[in-house]
Amino acid sequence: MAKKLVRFDWAIKKLLRHKANFTILEGFLTELLKFEVTIESILEGEGNKEEVNDKYNRVDILVKSVTGELMLVEVQNESQVDYFQRMVYGASKLITEYIKEGEPYGAIKKVYSINIVYFGLGQGKDYIYEYDGKFVGIHYGDILQPTLTQKDTFHVKEIKDIFPKYYVLKVNNFDDVAKNTLDEWVYFLKNSEVKDDFRARGLKEVKEKLKEDTLTEEELIAYKRFQENRRIERSEIETALIEGEEKGMEKGMGIVIKVYQMHKEGGKASEIAEIVSMPVAEVEEIIKNFT
Known part of the structure; x- marks a missing residue:
């Protein structure tokens, strides 16, 4: 019989901040973002304050990668009509908080806003959404591109690489059929279970470290x-x-x-x-x- 695993949102609050468990978050972020993520440190998010009644309608964890990107992973359990606006606010706040006074704007690092929601956010039947903004010409339909100097100076390929990137995982829309390794993560997020044949990065560590019977x-x-x-x-x-x-x-x-x-x-x-x-x-x- 499979061992019971704790929910991801509770793990964010209590377990995933320990360096020994960084591989779990690194695995999830690598599968979602499609590039290798190594965590330098866990920073403090706004939803991390201890509450007397220990409720977890919303939790978040703020990750800084070794290459300087800021990745805010947020879990929201109950419906919030202005959640999109809060996503914008959260990313904007990170940009302003993590640039030192007097630094040039070029010091701003890429921000990823990753939102795992257990309610019907907006209208749409998919379970993973990606907002990847572009500047599109209204007359010619062309995509605004950085100059060669900007590419070399800021190490970007496209202008969108500078701006925040948003992900929404509408977990309840998932049909429990894992077609790839990212789906395996969504399956865990929905069911707090990892099947024996799952191979996604980080899920082996989930099975080892997020078992109920290993809790104090x-x-x-x-x-x-x-x-x-x-x-x-x-x-x-x-x-x-x-x-x-x-x-x-x-x-x-x-x-x-x-x-x-x-x-x-x-x-x-x-x-x-x-x-x-x-x-x-x-x-x-x-x-x-x-x-």
């Missing part, structure tokens, strides 16, 4: 409390959906409740969408978030 007594107590808090939070969401109107929630939540109830009664997304006058995609997102 104090860590195990904290992890069990974390799991219980997650169950309570989920129950609170379900209760809010059912009792939302009488609890004075916003009018829009009434539609969400109606969709949820119609789905529970066997209604198809297309039928529900017609009844409540909503796009089918939005109905599907509501169903996905609360089933």
